Amino acid sequence: MLVSVKKLSHSFGSHWVLKNISFQVRERECVILTGHSGAGKTTLLQILHGAQPIQRGVAEVAGYHLNKLTQRRLPLLRRQLGVVFQDFKILPQKSVGENVGMALEVRRMPRAQIKRRVNAVLRGVQMEQRADLKCARLSGGEQQRVAIARAIVVNPKILMADEPTGNLDETLSLRLVQIFKKFNEHGTTVILATHNKQVIQELPHSQLIDLSTHD
Numbered sequence: 743m744l745v746s747v748k749k750l751s752h753s754f755g756s757h758w759v760l761k762n763i764s765f766q767v768r769e770r771e772c773v774i775l776t777g778h779s780g781a782g783k784t785t786l787l788q789i790l791h792g793a794q795p796i797q798r799g800v801a802e803v804a805g806y807h808l809n810k811l812t813q814r815r816l817p818l819l820r821r822q823l824g825v826v827f828q829d830f831k832i833l834p835q836k837s838v839g840e841n842v843g844m845a846l847e848v849r850r851m852p853r854a855q856i857k858r859r860v861n862a863v864l865r866g867v868q869m870e871q872r873a874d875l876k877c878a879r880l881s882g883g884e885q886q887r888v889a890i891a892r893a894i895v896v897n898p899k900i901l902m903a904d905e906p907t908g909n910l911d912e913t914l915s916l917r918l919v920q921i922f923k924k925f926n927e928h929g930t931t932v933i934l935a936t937h938n939k940q941v942i943q944e945l946p947h948s949q950l951i952d953l954s955t956h957d
């Protein structure tokens with residue numbers, strides 16, 4: 743199993759957001775986390791990429807036991823993941839190309855190769871014309887596409903995307919779902935949080951995990 747979650751519960755103060763969640767994700771699977779606003783989709787994804795500690799239960803992601811994972815070893819897990827944050831977390835003072843290329847620079851990829859990869863990914867999200875623009879100047883939907891490009895450029899083992907089409911119109915949402923689909927078909931495991939019904943319909947072979955129905 744690439745991801746295994748057993749009896750996971752999480753609270754903020756006295757407010758229990760996740761209650762006794764269990765599920766497993768096989769390699770190459772596509773998983774959709776759904777549920778109403780506030781159901782805990784973002785919280786669950788944060789736990790899975792090590793941004794929230796485990797309070798109760800057990801979780802393992804890409805061979806790493808999250809309960810035992812130290813801050814020092816967290817980057818090893820992160821290297822396996824591409825994460826699209828709900829609030830993007832792109833650097834506004836850097837250009838589109840710089841934001842997307844950063845993760846490859848950290849991995850010490852040669853500059854020419856970085857440029858090629860970044861351009862290819864930006865073409866995929868229809869942002870190649872904006873490569874040199876500062877991110878601060880982009881619209882919400884454009885920033886979201888940069889966030890998606892940054893997550894997929896590293897060719898992650900697991901792609902985690904939190905409401906990745908929240909700021910996009912219907913046509914662009916469907917186009918981006920096709921990109922996720924293609925990655926999935928090429929072997930990337932995808933974990934997507936969304937309440938967009940159309941996105942869910944476009945991914946009919948997915949494991950649906952509805953966090954509203956757990957108690």
Ligand SMILES: Nc1ncnc2c1ncn2[C@@H]1O[C@H](COP(=O)(O)OP(=O)(O)OP(=O)(O)O)[C@@H](O)[C@H]1O
Nearest residue numbers: 754759777778779780781782783784785786828905
């Ligand atoms: N750091 C925090 N401190 C206190 N409460 C929090 C914190 N983070 C999240 N919560 C609460 O936990 C609940 C779940 O939040 P979460 O962001 O996981 O929901 P979500 O399913 O992603 O919602 P949305 O669809 O609106 O993105 C919410 O009620 C939220 O207010």
Ligand SMILES: [Mg+2]
Nearest residue numbers: 783784828904
């Ligand atoms: Mg959320």
